[in-house]
Amino acid sequence: LAKTTQPISMDSYEGQEVNITCSHNNIATNDYITWYQQFPSQGPRFIIQGYKTKVTNEVASLFIPADRKSSTLSLPRVSLSDTAVYYCLVGPPPGSNTGKLIFGQGTTLQVKP
Amino acid sequence: DAMVIQNPRYQVTQFGKPVTLSCSQTLNHNVMYWYQQKSSQAPKLLFHYYDKDFNNEADTPDNFQSRRPNTSFCFLDIRSPGLGDAAMYLCATSNPGQTGFNEQFFGPGTRLTVL
Numbered sequence: 001l002a003k004t005t006q007p008i009s010m011d012s013y014e015g016q017e018v019n020i021t022c023s024h025n026n027i028a029t030n031d032y033i034t035w036y037q038q039f040p041s042q043g044p045r046f047i048i049q050g051y052k053t054k055v056t057n058e059v060a061s062l063f064i065p066a067d068r069k070s071s072t073l074s075l076p077r078v079s080l081s082d083t084a085v086y087y088c089l090v091g092p093p094p095g096s097n098t099g100k101l102i103f104g105q106g107t108t109l110q111v112k113p
Numbered sequence: 114d115a116m117v118i119q120n121p122r123y124q125v126t127q128f129g130k131p132v133t134l135s136c137s138q139t140l141n142h143n144v145m146y147w148y149q150q151k152s153s154q155a156p157k158l159l160f161h162y163y164d165k166d167f168n169n170e171a172d173t174p175d176n177f178q179s180r181r182p183n184t185s186f187c188f189l190d191i192r193s194p195g196l197g198d199a200a201m202y203l204c205a206t207s208n209p210g211q212t213g214f215n216e217q218f219f220g221p222g223t224r225l226t227v228l
Contacts, residue, residue, distance in 0.1 A: 044156065089215070091215040100161060
């Protein structure tokens with residue numbers, strides 16, 4: 001499984017757009033990139049998943065360049081409730097019959113008023 | 114609502130006293146996982162079941178065992194808890210046939226204290 005590298009922490013202010021970049025230089029051809037959010041004393045929550053270019057849902061956008069060696073999670077107009085740890089993971093494509101996720105250190109996002 | 118349930122939310126045990134944590138799911142997912150998360154660390158995968166097939170991580174201590182008697186339930190047994198086993202234990206599920214392995218649904222966790 002490809003190793004991921006993220007900033008340990010980031011600060012932002014309410015209403016700003018936050019971009020968290022993850023490096024995964026050894027990503028395999030078929031691997032997908034997945035992001036999770038975890039609040040204190042709760043289990044992680046799936047945010048978004050993608051393979052290339054751009055994916056957007058109601059929560060976030062995920063930008064993946066052509067070489068796929070990095071990805072950026074974009075959170076539009078963050079609020080205090082977006083303060084959490086964000087994990088970038090690399091895992092098998094949908095439809096695989098085997099696979100697991102290995103969590104890296106994550107990025108602690110602190111949103112300030 | 115379909116969900117992953119973990120009981121109890123908080124568990125206190127004594128050093129060396131066996132303890133069992135339970136997880137149930139109403140999602141009817143094939144795969145169930147157990148993670149250990151220590152304070153300020155990322156979740157660490159202990160093992161997972163794909164249906165009845167058990168998959169142990171190479172670095173999971175023998176002190177940790179798991180049972181999955183049916184699709185809905187999965188148990189984590191710690192045979193002789195040590196102080197270093199104090200952590201949050203997270204159960205998760207996934208449905209590879211529909212959403213893949215990457216989209217996992219986590220329970221709220223059981224926080225284990227070892228005295």
